[in-house]
Each structure stands twice: as structure tokens, then as C-alpha cells.
Amino acid sequence: MGPSAIWGYRLAFFGLSSAILFFALLPFGPPEDGVPGPDLLVCLAFAWILRRPDYVPVWLLVPILLLADALLMRPLGLWTLVTLLGSEYLRRRVDHTEVKTFWSEVAAVAAVIAGMFVINHLAMLLLLAQTAPLLDQGLHLLATVVFYPLTAIFSQLIGVRRLAPGELDTLGTRA
Template sequence: MAEVTPGRIHLMRVGFAALAFVIIFFHLLPLNTQVRNWAPPNLIICLAMAWSLRRPDYVPVLLLIPVLLMADLLFQRPPGLLTLLVVLGCEFLRSRSQPQHETPFVAEWLSVALVITVITLLNRLTLSVFAIPRTPLSLSGIEMFATIAAYPLVVLVSQSLLGVRKLSAAEAEILEARK
């Protein structure tokens, strides 16, 4: 029950933003200046979806938007496009999660994989419609599959090291009563 205190919730919100900026920082470091034939997973998307499914109170939309928009700007992507798609994906997943029912992890992973696939396809389609230069299809596919494959690791780290566990029915009732 101690995990639903306002102090803990605000601490985890700051922790989410800090983790996202650490991921951005290490992604921008010029460790290898040669062109790569592969794309790393988008860990910010994994983190946003894992935390949205497990503890939606830790990642409200008003926190997701500036963090994802900053990532768009720093990664020199079209500002707001991937932000919009990820926020819509997280909200879709959040609406389908039920704190009082335990969902098997495989079903959760499949739903996240489906959402990541739709996000990737809609992103490419939108970039094509507006004739915006985009990465090759192979790199987008590699990034999508790497992101889907990294999701269980992000969930494991979030759950074991950071304590981001699913809400129990009692905790969900306490949060609903505060709204």
C-alpha cells in the first residue's frame, strides 16, 4: 500500500523522465562514428509501454508528451509524429489493461508487439505521404523487432530493480478514490 503515496508517485515520475534522458544521452554519444547496418531498440518506447501497463499513474500523458517530444527533437525526427503515435499506443494499452485481472506476460508482450508494429507502419506511412526522408525499410524493421525483443528485458529491469509492479485491486481502488 505504500506504493500509492503521492510522494512515491512523484518520485517515480521524475525517475521515468530521468531514465528517458539517460537513454537519450547514451544514444547521442558518438561512440561509433561509422555507419551501422543495424538499428538499436527504441528503449524509450519500451519503457513508456511497460510503465503504462504496469503503473499508469507513474507515466501520465502530460509527462509522456514532453519526454517523447524532446526525444524527437534531439534525434532529429519530425517533431511530434512519433510522440503522437507512442502516446496513442500507450493510451490504447492502458485502456485495455485491467488491474484486477492478472494478464499473462505472453499476452501482454503480444499486445505490445502489435502496438509497436502499428506504430512503425503508421510512422513510415505518414512520412511517405508527406514525402519526408525516412530510414530504409530494413533498418525500420530491425529497430521494430529489436524493440519488441527488448521489451521483456525492460519489464524485468523495471520490475526487479525499479519496483514498477502491476497495481493490485486494492491499490487501484485507492488511486481511483483520489481522482
């Protein structure tokens, strides 16, 4: 796969992230007492990072996450940092030589997302910031975990797949 295809996927990631942010800003969100929606940006980033880490470099992910923090009126940089830590943990776990089942991937991502929510909540408590009720945060966590498999399947359908053993990634390393 040539450099133009990799840049095409990076552009696709940017476009999908922009679409997610656009729809998140539209005023048809959940009602006051409704179930909060999933964090599709986290789902998309994790699905792509676990399949092709070279498609979502840190220099592309961080500005998108910071923009999401600003547009969604979250504490600027906190969720970005937590998501970056989670994504880098998953990026280090990518092993192209070992075949893992889809559900073991989902379980690993669910554990990382749960850890991210706990770290975010504890940081907000330490900063004495106002936090959402735990039930709402738990429902948001559950919705994000439930939507991860759908996002991973969607990513696979648009061509973001794992490297087969013997293929080279963009850095020239063997899978």
C-alpha cells in the same frame, strides 16, 4: 502508496528517460550498415504504463517524447503522436482485475509497436519525406520488440509493479 512515492516514480521515469536520451546522443551508435538499436524510450513508457498508468501521465510523456524528436532529429511531433496513440491504446487496455500472462502482454505490445512503425512509415510516405529503408525499419522494430521484455523485467525489479486486486491507485479506483 502516498503521493510522494508516486512523484518519486515520476521523477525516476524522467531520470531514466533522460539517461536513455543521453546515451542515444553519444557518438558510439551503430555503424552505417549495422543493426539499428531499439527505441528504449518506447519500451520504458509502455512497460510502466501497463503496470502503473498513474506513474506516466500524458503531461509527463509528451514533453519527453518531443524532446527526443528534437534531439534525435526526427520529424518534430510525428513519432510523439504515434507513440502517444500507442500508449493511450495500451493505457485503455489496463485491467487490474484480470490476470494476464507476461507473454500475452509482450505480444500485445509487439502488435502495438508494429502498428506504430507502419503508421509512422505511411505518414512519412504521405508527407513525401525521406524514409529509412524498410529493412532498417524492420530491424529497428524487431530490436524494440526484443528489448521490451528486458525493460519490463527491469521495471518490475525497481518496483514498478501491477496493482494487486483490492489495492487502490492514485485516483482512488479499485484494482
